[in-house]
Amino acid sequence: MTAIPDSQPTLSIRPATAADIPSIKSMIHAAYSKYIPRIGRPPAPMLTDYDALLADATQQLYVLRASPDNASAILGSIQLSTEADTTMSAAALKINSLVVDPSAQGRGYGRFLMEFAEGVARSQGCNAMTLFTNVMMWENVALYVKLGFVETGRRVEDGYERVYFRRELG
Numbered sequence: 001m002t003a004i005p006d007s008q009p010t011l012s013i014r015p016a017t018a019a020d021i022p023s024i025k026s027m028i029h030a031a032y033s034k035y036i037p038r039i040g041r042p043p044a045p046m047l048t049d050y051d052a053l054l055a056d057a058t059q060q061l062y063v064l065r066a067s068p069d070n071a072s073a074i075l076g077s078i079q080l081s082t083e084a085d086t087t088m089s090a091a092a093l094k095i096n097s098l099v100v101d102p103s104a105q106g107r108g109y110g111r112f113l114m115e116f117a118e119g120v121a122r123s124q125g126c127n128a129m130t131l132f133t134n135v136m137m138w139e140n141v142a143l144y145v146k147l148g149f150v151e152t153g154r155r156v157e158d159g160y161e162r163v164y165f166r167r168e169l170g
Contacts, residue, residue, distance in 0.1 A: 011109075013116050016061040016077065021050045023074045024063065027101045038136040044160060045097045053079065059096070060120070064113055076100040078113045082124055092166070093121035095131040114147060121169060128168050135161040 016024065032043045053059050060080040066073035079096040095117055100109045121129050133140040135154065141163055145151070149165035156162070 010067055011064060011075075011112065012067065013062050013064050013078075013113070016054060016063045018051065018054060020063050020074060020077075021054065024050055024061075024077045024099075027074065027077065028097075028099050030102050031099045031105075035134065035137055039134055039160070041159075043134060043137070044158065045099065048097070058082075062113075062116070064100075064109060064116075074101070075104045076109050076113055078117060080117055080120060082126065083130070091124065091126045092128040092130045093117060093124060093126045095129060098131075110143075111147070118169065126169065128166055130164070130166050132162045132164045135163050 028045050028048075032046050035043050050061070054061055058081055062078050062080070063074050064076035064078075066075060076099060078098045081094045081096060082091050083094050095114075098110060098113055098117075100113070117129060129149075130152075131144065131149065133144065135141070141151075144165050147167070149167040151163060152166045153164045154162065155164070
């Protein structure tokens, strides 16, 4: 069970719906725009077609809300998928994107979403979680290391310099 950050409103995570897409896009724009000058172009999450993603059965998109019945109180979002890990002969849960609304950052919501992802990974029989971030998002690189992820490589993909991480689930 994921712990709720101290002195916070009641939190819930549920699958995203089409009605959530405008809020997710707005939150992603607000959170990722600061990286455009560093990267030289919009980060990949800003270019994602979230309507198509929602229709893709291989993707799981969730929203973190302050209460189950208040659609305007979306605090964060996480996009997950399960992938076969050819190097380890097992499945890993891939965290494709994690975002917390800038006005809600610093309150433990990102960690809450990560703990949720770990629960999803375990429930799906995955032995690890993987993710990547842009090399120019050095705050994220440091955060993922702090959360126990180990860097597994760097490469250019889709024109972005990415850092890849993995965290084993014991």
